[in-house]
Amino acid sequence: MTAGSGGGNRARNAALMLACLAIPFSTIGPAAAQDWPTRNVTVVVPLGAGSASDIMARVVSDQLSRQLNRTFVVENRPGAGGTTGAAAVARSAPDGYTVLAFGALATAHAMHSKLPYDTLNDFTPVVAFGIQPLLIVGTPGKYKTLGDLIAAGKTKSASLNYSSAGVGSASHFGGERMLVSAGIKAQHVPFKGAAEAITEVVAGRIDFSPQLLTTTLPLINDGKLAPLAVSAGKRVSALPNVPTIVEAGLKPDAIYPFYSGFFVPAKTPRAIVDQLHAEAVKAIQAPEVQARFAKLGVEPLPMTVDQFAKFFREDVAAATALVKAANIPQQ
Numbered sequence: 001m002t003a004g005s006g007g008g009n010r011a012r013n014a015a016l017m018l019a020c021l022a023i024p025f026s027t028i029g030p031a032a033a034q035d036w037p038t039r040n041v042t043v044v045v046p047l048g049a050g051s052a053s054d055i056m057a058r059v060v061s062d063q064l065s066r067q068l069n070r071t072f073v074v075e076n077r078p079g080a081g082g083t084t085g086a087a088a089v090a091r092s093a094p095d096g097y098t099v100l101a102f103g104a105l106a107t108a109h110a111m112h113s114k115l116p117y118d119t120l121n122d123f124t125p126v127v128a129f130g131i132q133p134l135l136i137v138g139t140p141g142k143y144k145t146l147g148d149l150i151a152a153g154k155t156k157s158a159s160l161n162y163s164s165a166g167v168g169s170a171s172h173f174g175g176e177r178m179l180v181s182a183g184i185k186a187q188h189v190p191f192k193g194a195a196e197a198i199t200e201v202v203a204g205r206i207d208f209s210p211q212l213l214t215t216t217l218p219l220i221n222d223g224k225l226a227p228l229a230v231s232a233g234k235r236v237s238a239l240p241n242v243p244t245i246v247e248a249g250l251k252p253d254a255i256y257p258f259y260s261g262f263f264v265p266a267k268t269p270r271a272i273v274d275q276l277h278a279e280a281v282k283a284i285q286a287p288e289v290q291a292r293f294a295k296l297g298v299e300p301l302p303m304t305v306d307q308f309a310k311f312f313r314e315d316v317a318a319a320t321a322l323v324k325a326a327n328i329p330q331q
Contacts (some may be wrong), residue, residue: 006311023258035071038070041071041099042073042097042099043100044089044098046076046082047078052212053260059293060129060284060289081108086123090118090265096264096268096272096275100262104169106312107168110320111168111328111331119316120316122265122266124264125261125263126276126305127280128278128308130260130302131257131258132258132296132298133212134212135212135214135216139206139207140317142226146250153159153182158184160208161186162206163189163196164191165194168331170189171209171212174256176328176331177254177322179259180254181250186208197211198211198225202224214297215240218298227242262276262280280301
């Protein structure tokens with residue numbers, strides 16, 4: 001064997017090895033997309049069981065399992081404010097078999113100076129499950145309206161406080177967005193979950209708390225919490241007499257839209273993204289899912305894949321701007 005032929009063989013062997021390594025990804029093309037799913041799909045929720053994203057993901061995943069005759073397995077991978085599980089999905093194969101279900105990618109981006117992934121470039125938004133409006137709740141008898149609360153916050157002797165389910169949570173960002181819009185200050189008191197945050201309001205030790213309808217409605221019905229306003233564009237059917245935050249006198253920028261949805265790794269073929277979107281929309285529109293969502297206070301948020309991508313980019317920008325405007329320290 002001559003030196004020249006040996007070099008040629010080595011070059012061909014190297015090329016062959018590279019081609020073999022490329023097979024798993026190159027084969028994720030039209031044929032693979034057409035056949036998707038041929039096996040079970042893992043849905044990663046980067047938060048604990050019982051969180052809003054977890055509940056919505058399980059409702060939609062159960063319906064998808066019935067539609068596609070493949071099991072959509074929901075796995076909770078909490079840690080570092082949801083970034084641990086999100087990073088795992090970002091690193092997974094872009095084949096449609098690992099899906100992220102999360103409602104705080106934007107806030108995580110704004111809250112962390114360094115992340116193990118690129119929020120805008122490592123994920124493709126697929127579908128939004130819907131929006132869950134936040135309620136601004138207070139201790140009964142303390143403030144009759146949101147206007148009363150804001151007026152109290154504008155006095156020189158004001159020392160308002162509010163509770164949240166934790167730093168970077170929807171209740172945290174919802175509270176800060178309302179405060180920035182109203183032009184008042186309040187001390188943020190974070191807890192490890194919504195239950196503790198609400199308990200302090202019921203006890204009268206906290207002035208107000210922005211929380212999801214599902215966690216506050218039972219206590220409102222029992223007279224232990226006073227609903228001051230809904231952080232949404234329209235009133236909720238469960239509390240038709242409670243005004244929206246805009247009707248209460250604030251600008252629309254005070255509204256905090258908490259949503260959750262499916263995301264996949266950025267290089268997932270568009271054909272698979274479109275198929276997952278279509279099947280998820282079908283699942284969300286199923287009567288049994290609609291009934292579950294109605295009980296959870298989830299409002300529809302119908303968007304195409306491209307519309308959701310635009311919505312997500314705008315949400316990331318808004319969350320980043322809020323962190324700066326409210327002087328929220330990054331982690």
